[in-house]
Amino acid sequence: MNCYFDNASTSFPKPPEVASRISRYLTDEGGTYGRAAYQRVHEATRQVEQCRDALSALLGVADPEKIAFASNATSALNTLLLGVSSRPTVIWVSPMEHNAVMRPLWHLHRTLGIRMEVLPAMEDGSIDTDALGKLPAGEDSLFVINHLSNVNGVIQPMPEISRLATSRGWKIILDAAQSLGEIPVEAITWNIDCVAFTGHKALMGPTGTGGFYCKSPQELALTHFGGTGSLSDSYEMPAEMPDRFQAGTPNVAGIVGLLSALENRPAACHTPSDVLACMRELSKLPGIKIHGAKQSDQQGELFSFTHQSQPPATISQKLFERHGIETRSGLHCAPLAHRTLGTFPSGTVRIALSPYHTVADLENLIKAIADVATN
Amino acid sequence: MSQPTKTAVFKTARMVIKADNACRQSGLAVKVIPVPPSVSSDCGMCLEIAAAEVEPFKALMASLNIEMKIYDNNLI
Numbered sequence: 001m002n003c004y005f006d007n008a009s010t011s012f013p014k015p016p017e018v019a020s021r022i023s024r025y026l027t028d029e030g031g032t033y034g035r036a037a038y039q040r041v042h043e044a045t046r047q048v049e050q051c052r053d054a055l056s057a058l059l060g061v062a063d064p065e066k067i068a069f070a071s072n073a074t075s076a077l078n079t080l081l082l083g084v085s086s087r088p089t090v091i092w093v094s095p096m097e098h099n100a101v102m103r104p105l106w107h108l109h110r111t112l113g114i115r116m117e118v119l120p121a122m123e124d125g126s127i128d129t130d131a132l133g134k135l136p137a138g139e140d141s142l143f144v145i146n147h148l149s150n151v152n153g154v155i156q157p158m159p160e161i162s163r164l165a166t167s168r169g170w171k172i173i174l175d176a177a178q179s180l181g182e183i184p185v186e187a188i189t190w191n192i193d194c195v196a197f198t199g200h201k202a203l204m205g206p207t208g209t210g211g212f213y214c215k216s217p218q219e220l221a222l223t224h225f226g227g228t229g230s231l232s233d234s235y236e237m238p239a240e241m242p243d244r245f246q247a248g249t250p251n252v253a254g255i256v257g258l259l260s261a262l263e264n265r266p267a268a269c270h271t272p273s274d275v276l277a278c279m280r281e282l283s284k285l286p287g288i289k290i291h292g293a294k295q296s297d298q299q300g301e302l303f304s305f306t307h308q309s310q311p312p313a314t315i316s317q318k319l320f321e322r323h324g325i326e327t328r329s330g331l332h333c334a335p336l337a338h339r340t341l342g343t344f345p346s347g348t349v350r351i352a353l354s355p356y357h358t359v360a361d362l363e364n365l366i367k368a369i370a371d372v373a374t375n
Numbered sequence: 376m377s378q379p380t381k382t383a384v385f386k387t388a389r390m391v392i393k394a395d396n397a398c399r400q401s402g403l404a405v406k407v408i409p410v411p412p413s414v415s416s417d418c419g420m421c422l423e424i425a426a427a428e429v430e431p432f433k434a435l436m437a438s439l440n441i442e443m444k445i446y447d448n449n450l451i
Contacts (some may be wrong), residue, residue, distance in 0.1 A: 034388025037409040037420040042395075045420070049392040065389060230387050233416040240386045 002361045003324045008150045008178060008302045008332075008352035011204045014261060018205060021260035025253050033250050034229040044252050051259035052242070058180065058262070059187045059195060059213055068245035069211040069255060073177035073198035074100040076212035079245065080173055080194045081105060081144070083220040088142040088171070090115040092135075094156060095340040096125040096149040099333045101175055105144070118336070124294045125149055125340045129160045137168040145172060148179035151337040151348065153300035154293040155183060162190035177201060177210075181265070182301055187213055194220075204265065204354070205258030208251050217241050224248075268355040270362065272299070275353060278362040279303055285366075285373050291341055291348055304341075304348030307373055312349045315372055319349075323368035327351060379426040382446045383436075384414055391420050394441050401435055403428055414446055423448075 004012050031044030048069075056064035070076040081104040091105055095118050108114045120131035127145070135141075143165055148155050158174070165172050171193045176185050180195075181202030187195050193216070199209030214220055222237055226247030231238045238244055276296055282305060283290045292303040307315055316329035330347040331338050338344040351365065383405075385391045391407065398405040405424050410417040424432050429445060436443055 034391070034419050036418065037407050042392075042407045042420065045388050046392050046396075049389050052389070065387075228387075229419040230417055232418050238386070242389060243387045 001364050002354075002357050003364070004326045005351045005353065005357075005365065006326050006328050007354040008201065008350060009328055010200045010207055011202065011354050013354075013356065014204050014206070014257075015264040015266055017260045017264040018257045022206060022253050022257040025256045031252070033252055035249075044256075047256050047259060048250060048252060051255045051262070054259060054262045055197075055211070056213075059185055059197075060189060061187050061213055065241040066215065066217055067211055067213045068217075068242045069209070069250050070196075071208055071251065072200075072210040073175065073196045076196035076198075076210055077101055077173075077175060078104050079223050080196060080212055080214065080220065081108065082223050084142065087112060087114060089140045090117055091142045091144060092117050092119050092170075093144045093336070094119055094125070094127055094146045095121040096146045096151065096154065096156075096337040097144065097334065098146060098150060098175065098177070098337070099335070100177070101144050101146070102336055119143070121340065122294065124152060124292070124298075125154050125337060126293065126295070126298055127156055127161055129157060129164065132161065133164050135168075141168075141170045143170055143172045144175065146175045146178075146337075147185065148176075148183065148300040148302075149334075149337055150178050150302070150352075151332050151334050151343075151350065152291040152293065152304050152341060153178075153302040155179070155298045155300050157298070158186075158190050158192075162192060166191045178300065178302070187215075199254065199258040199261070203258065203261055205261035206254045209254040209258045212245075214245075217244060220245075266355045269358045270353070272296075272301075274359050274362060275299065275301055275303075278366060281366050282369055285370050287373055288369065291343065301354075302350060302352035304343070304350045305369070306343060306346075306348050310373070312347050315349050315369075318372040319368055322372065323364075325365060325368050380423050380448050381426050381429055382408070382411060382414065382448055383422040383424055383432065383443045384410060384417075384446065385421060385441070385443045388419050390441055390443070391422060393439065394422060394436060394443065397435055397439055397441075398422070398424075398432065401431075403432055403435065405432075411446070 031040035120128040173194045180197040195213045199205035200207040228243040287308040293299040312329035319325040405422045
């Protein structure tokens with residue numbers, strides 16, 4: 001029985017090929033990225049670039065050079081948000097933002113006085129596109145959108161949001177930390193300026209991997225400096241991508257593992273309908289309130305719940321001690337999302353699936369929650 | 376390579392890999408070598424190519440929008 005329901009923190013298990021691929025690199029292959037010409041370095045460099053190509057295809061991006069690796073989505077978001085060189089008048093955020101966005105933005109607000117506003121939204125945090133269309137078009141605005149909430153799994157209506165933003169000249173940074181690998185992310189089709197992603201959640205790769213795509217990287221100010229193996233006679237960072245944003249040795253072991261995850265993604269052992277059915281069953285339990293998307297087609301593979309009298313941490317602990325079920329309780333580093341949902345400050349218990357979960361695993365989860373909710 | 380060769384130097388390691396892959400798929404024989412010190416102080420890699428195949432190599436690089444510079448090895 002798969003009792004791990006904390007895949008929004010990090011996916012587990014990984015496809016078995018990920019560990020074997022990393023082990024092969026660490027044990028037999030080795031080699032750094034692009035700093036020499038012997039076979040070991042050539043092969044390591046080739047695999048890093050193969051991973052960049054695979055990510056590019058996944059993002060619908062024609063220029064893989066515009067994808068830079070980072071240690072995680074938070075690091076990528078810091079590079080993107082702190083590097084916005086043409087300072088916008090106002091930065092609009094979705095009501096479901098994670099602190100990976102809110103803390104860098106708060107820093108910009110405190111140090112540069114940039115105004116932050118929360119986009120109009122529905123009760124479940126889904127951006128209200130009707131209200132969005134009425135926002136003033138004249139302001140120099142940047143939108144930061146959490147694509148798939150790490151709290152209730154709501155998926156933002158990106159095609160409509162991007163259509164409105166594009167027509168008004170607003171720029172969009174998309175936080176795809178939870179979405180890339182689970183649902184389509186169409187950076188070009190949606191005319192997204194930047195996308196930040198991580199490798200260890202829905203992509204099912206190792207921790208320490210991630211990165212970003214930037215449509216116009218030359219407009220992004222540098223926040224990191226260092227050796228790239230290119231233009232080594234200069235103290236200036238290279239202008240060319242990806243080197244411009246690749247100071248220092250990349251996480252080659254992690255990136256080859258991520259490549260293996262991309263090449264060996266398991267077929268889902270359940271359907272989206274199974275997840276919705278699980279949520280419906282849980283909502284029938286006494287004292288349980290489900291926090292998910294109102295529209296079923298906007299529901300990702302994670303959701304939260306609260307109990308009318310037991311705190312989330314108590315429920316989570318009981319689930320683990322009695323049934324071995326692993327969940328994350330609290331604010332999930334997303335206080336804004338919890339304020340939006342009315343679950344601040346105690347938070348929720350989060351259920352985050354992976355493709356490996358079966359219907360039997362979901363039935364086991366329902367029984368376990370029924371037990372802890374009533375005893 | 377025993378025949379006369381030239382050296383193609385690129386701006387990034389990614390471009391070297393992209394060019395190397397494209398050459399292999401097109402049947403052009405290339406070899407990954409260190410960047411000659413007389414060309415650049417880069418610590419990275421570049422490609423060595425038979426002088427006789429420089430023109431198809433250039434055409435292939437142009438078709439892929441891969442920027443590079445070619446150096447005569449006898450001048451390096």
